[in-house]
Amino acid sequence: MALEVYWGSGSPYAWRVLLALEVKQIAYESIRLGFNKEELKSEKYLAINPRGKVPAIRDGAVTVHESIAILRYLEDIKPEPVLFGSNPVERSKIWCAIMEVTNYIEPYVRDYAITIFYGKLPDEKQIAITARTAIEKELVNINDHLRNKDYLAHEALSAADIVLYPVLSFLFRAANKENTEEISGTLRSIDECYPGIGAWQKRIESIPGYEKTYPPHWKA
Ligand SMILES: N[C@@H](CCC(=O)N[C@@H](CS)C(=O)NCC(=O)O)C(=O)O
Structure with a gap:
């Protein structure tokens, strides 16, 4: 089965x-x-x-x-290809990156997206701006890392990349829906403001089978 x-x-x-x-x-x-x-x-x-x-x-x-x-x-x-590392050093780096996404990015992305997708603007504008500002700080760090590395936590694709990629796609979709500068800040200009992240996104998007995973209702 x-x-x-x-x-x-x-x-x-x-x-x-x-x-x-x-x-x-x-x-x-x-x-x-x-x-x-x-x-x-x-x-x-x-x-x-x-x-x-x-x-x-x-x-x-x-x-x-x-x-x-x-x-x-x-x-x-199915251990291959390995996504969680092959030794203690790799595993600790991958888990650290995963926990950083869940602790320091995900909550702000949730706050930000809720204000936009649930029609809470302009009343909750300050929540969106606070979340966006916190996220931008994290994106600067991630972009610095990805400037000379292909992946988030390891030289090959790892679970950390798979954890982060959909969260950022969801975030950028929210930012593109809300087209005021005040709310979206740099989040609509990934290739210009965060070129390392832009290149990394394209790497993930070239995974065979990626197209099958793309949210169907986003295609419409
Ligand atoms: N921490 C959970 C989050 C799962 C989650 O919040 N899923 C949302 C969709 S993005 C959901 O099913 N929400 C429906 C609901 O809560 O009724 C995970 O990583 O799987």
């Missing part, structure tokens, strides 16, 4: 899982869920992910939720 993947279009967390499956060339059955109570909070889905969120996977009798836990599970069932 193929591994079942439950995902939602545009979820950066679900996108991580789809990317890792392509990189590792693991066959899977794709189950796309809508962002509504009927699908995410159904008894059937809550048995797979008790939090009723995407992504989740089912592999025979095993269910896993939380995107990074799923990436780690995929590494265990």
